Amino acid sequence: xxxxxxxxxxxxxxxxxxxxxxxxxxxxxxxxxxxxxxxxxxxxxxxxxxxxxxxxxxxxxxxxxxxxxxxxxxxxxxxxxxxxxxxxxxxxxxxxxxxxxxxxxxxxxxxxxxxxxxxxxxx
Numbered sequence: 001x002x003x004x005x006x007x008x009x010x011x012x013x014x015x016x017x018x019x020x021x022x023x024x025x026x027x028x029x030x031x032x033x034x035x036x037x038x039x040x041x042x043x044x045x046x047x048x049x050x051x052x053x054x055x056x057x058x059x060x061x062x063x064x065x066x067x068x069x070x071x072x073x074x075x076x077x078x079x080x081x082x083x084x085x086x087x088x089x090x091x092x093x094x095x096x097x098x099x100x101x102x103x104x105x106x107x108x109x110x111x112x113x114x115x116x117x118x119x120x121x122x123x
Contacts, residue, residue, distance in 0.1 A: 002026040002112040004096045009117030012086055016121070020081040022096030022114060029077040030054065033099050035110055036070060036081045038092035038119075045095065047105040049081060059103050064090075086121045093118050 003025040012018055026032070035050040049070040050059045058070055069082040079096060094117050097110035104110070 004114035006114045006117040030074040034079040035097045040092040
């Protein structure tokens, strides 16, 4: 069983930065591919970024490429999403997810989910 707890969300202005964190309660964190997804009001949840077991490979949605950076610390069992140049369209609840398969963008590839942390970007 894997428990994931996100933190770091909040209300910011356009152009600001936020660093989201996800702490995992699991025996072997490095066994899991980690992903970030988000769900904007009235929209379906969408893929944001993913990172491989050792952190050597990453994948990003086109809408965040160049602005967001995913990273992980297997010793601390955490994964981060550094978000720069935030825009109002980045407003959403951000979810951390863990899966045992290779880098994936589909929700079905992830087995465990956190409760989410809300990010609101004002213009």
